[in-house]
Amino acid sequence: MPKALGRDSACSIARSLEVLGDSWTLLIVREAIVAGATRFHEFRDALGVAPNILAKRLASLVDDGLMVRRTYQEPGERAREEYVLTDAGRSLSLVVAALGEWGRTHRPRPDGTSPRFLVETSDDPVRLAFVDSRGGQVPPERLVARRVPDRERATEAIS
Amino acid sequence: MPKALGRDSACSIARSLEVLGDSWTLLIVREAIVAGATRFHEFRDALGVAPNILAKRLASLVDDGLMVRRTYQEPGERAREEYVLTDAGRSLSLVVAALGEWGRTHRPRPDGTSPRFLVETSDDPVRLAFVDSRGGQVPPERLVARRVPDRERATEAIS
DNA sequence: CTGCTAGGTTGCACGAAGCAACTCAGACTC
DNA sequence: GAGTCTGAGTTGCTTCGTGCAACCTAGCAG
Numbered sequence: 310m311p312k313a314l315g316r317d318s319a320c321s322i323a324r325s326l327e328v329l330g331d332s333w334t335l336l337i338v339r340e341a342i343v344a345g346a347t348r349f350h351e352f353r354d355a356l357g358v359a360p361n362i363l364a365k366r367l368a369s370l371v372d373d374g375l376m377v378r379r380t381y382q383e384p385g386e387r388a389r390e391e392y393v394l395t396d397a398g399r400s401l402s403l404v405v406a407a408l409g410e411w412g413r414t415h416r417p418r419p420d421g422t423s424p425r426f427l428v429e430t431s432d433d434p435v436r437l438a439f440v441d442s443r444g445g446q447v448p449p450e451r452l453v454a455r456r457v458p459d460r461e462r463a464t465e466a467i468s
Numbered sequence: 469m470p471k472a473l474g475r476d477s478a479c480s481i482a483r484s485l486e487v488l489g490d491s492w493t494l495l496i497v498r499e500a501i502v503a504g505a506t507r508f509h510e511f512r513d514a515l516g517v518a519p520n521i522l523a524k525r526l527a528s529l530v531d532d533g534l535m536v537r538r539t540y541q542e543p544g545e546r547a548r549e550e551y552v553l554t555d556a557g558r559s560l561s562l563v564v565a566a567l568g569e570w571g572r573t574h575r576p577r578p579d580g581t582s583p584r585f586l587v588e589t590s591d592d593p594v595r596l597a598f599v600d601s602r603g604g605q606v607p608p609e610r611l612v613a614r615r616v617p618d619r620e621r622a623t624e625a626i627s
Numbered sequence: 628c629t630g631c632t633a634g635g636t637t638g639c640a641c642g643a644a645g646c647a648a649c650t651c652a653g654a655c656t657c
Numbered sequence: 658g659a660g661t662c663t664g665a666g667t668t669g670c671t672t673c674g675t676g677c678a679a680c681c682t683a684g685c686a687g
Contacts, residue, residue, distance in 0.1 A: 319577065319579055319581050320498075320580070320582070320583075321567075321568050321569075321570075321572040321580055321581070321582040321583075322494070322495070322498050322568050322571055322583065323495060324571040324577070325568070325570050325571035325575065326491040326494060326495065326567065327491075327575075328575070329491075329567075330490075330491030331489075331491075332485040332486075332488075332489030332490075333675095335481070335485060336481070336485065339479075342613050343613040343614070343615055344615065348633080349633070349634050349635075350632090350633060350634075353634095358676095359675080359676055360634080360635065361635085361637085361676085361677090362674095362675065362676075363635090364635060364636080365674095374574075385685080386685080387632095387633085387684040388683090388684085389633065389634080390634065390635090399608070400570060400573070400574065400608060401570060402608050402611065402613065403566040403569065403570065403596055403598075403608065404563065404567055404570055405613075406566075406598070407563040407565075407566040407596075408480075408485065408488075409484070410480075410562065411480075411484050411559060411560060411562065411563055412479075412480030412481055412482075412483040412484035413480040413618055414559070415533075415556040415559065416480065416483040416484065416486075416487070417618070418480075418483070418618070420478055420617075421479070421480055421483070421617070421618040422479055422480070422615050422616060422617050422618060423479070423480040423481070423615070423616060423618055424479075424480075424481065424613050424614070424615050424616075425613070425614055425616045426611045426612070426613050426614075427611065427612050427613075427614060428606055428610060428611060429610050429611060429612050430610070434600075434601065435598040435599060435600050435601075435606050435611060436598070436599055437562055437566075437596060437597070437598060437599075438596070438597060438598075438599045439562075439585060439594040439595070439596060439597075440594060440595055440597045440599070440605060441587055441594050442592055442594075444605060446599060446603060447594050449558070449559060449561050449562065451587060451588050451589070452561065452585045452586065452587060452588060452594065453585070453586050453587075453588050454502040454561065454564075454583050454584070454585050454586075455502070455583070455584055455585075455586060456503065456581050456582070456583050456584075457581060457582060457583075457584045458579075458581050459572055459576065459578075459580040459581060459582055490643095492644095507664080507665090508664065508665050508666070509663090509664060509665075512665095517645095518645055518646065519665080519666060520644090520645085520646090520666085520667070520668085521643095521644065521645075522666090523665080523667080544654080544655095545653085545654075546652075546653040546663095546664085547653085548664065548665080549664085549665065549666090
């Protein structure tokens with residue numbers, strides 16, 4: 310976690326990375342989104358992460374509002390803890406999908422696996438794409454990037 | 469950088485994070501994509517990163533094939549180094565855009581700025597979206613995630 | 628009352644991050 | 658031709674987070 314840009318940079322990417330900068334965090338989120346993991350041991354077994362690190366990361370995710378910690382109890386079992394994604398956490402699926410597509414394309418492995426996102430009702434696989442205001446897809450080569458104040462979007466919508 | 473999943477995990481996201489896991493790396497890429505930065509001092513001044521860290525990150529980016537280091541010389545100047553994104557580096561725009569949208573939505577700031585991607589010819593702003601095989605947009609709530617072997621995509625295309 | 632399992636906590640060792648200071652080489656100034 | 662400015666780093670030191678292993682605790686099973 311870089312200290313200089315740190316906690317409340319004006320840049321939205323820096324603010325995202327403040328929460329997600331640690332790579333375990335994104336892997337935990339990936340596991341929750343893709344595999345539906347909710348329990349401590351599911352994350353630990355799937356990722357091979359040390360328990361102290363996992364505890365700290367899960368606590369950060371709860372602090373940052375990406376997950377909620379809930380106590381639940383199955384019949385005949387004792388009370389357990391589970392970690393469930395919030396809306397903010399679930400909406401990281403765009404980031405997870407982008408990372409997955411990039412890794413699959415630019416770091417290919419013959420035996421690789423990737424999270425794929427499918428339409429719930431039809432199992433139709435989906436991709437990530439840039440779309441313009443009329444809903445048409447635009448290839449990345451035809452784009453330019455520019456840093457813009459966030460408020461301009463509201464102004465745009467009004468004017 | 470997590471050691472356990474580390475260098476050549478079967479998961480494409482873990483492989484992406486192996487390269488991008490350090491948050492400085494993504495901020496450097498962001499700066500190159502959004503601001504078009506190429507020179508050492510441009511990155512240092514924009515990000516406030518310590519020069520030893522920056523030198524190490526840039527070297528990693530070159531090693532990993534996301535950037536190339538080139539010597540150039542402007543007339544009347546001595547030879548300088550510049551760092552230019554490769555295709556692999558430029559295609560991180562999807563990841564950068566996803567992080568920017570997430571930060572803008574879930575970590576809003578009144579004085580925030582975000583990188584926006586615009587269509588080169590028309591200045592029309594674009595968004596990131598999931599699209600199905602027919603090019604229609606699908607909201608994230610209607611998706612399920614599943615881990616799938618990468619090869620199945622090739623098989624899909626054939627069958 | 629012993630073991631088993633889920634969900635952690637504690638205690639070190641080591642490597643990376645952060646900061647400041649220094650280097651080096653070419654061009655420009657006087 | 659001595660000083661100086663500027664870009665592009667390197668070196669040294671300190672501190673903080675990561676990784677590993679070991680330990681702890683609550684409940685249920687036998």
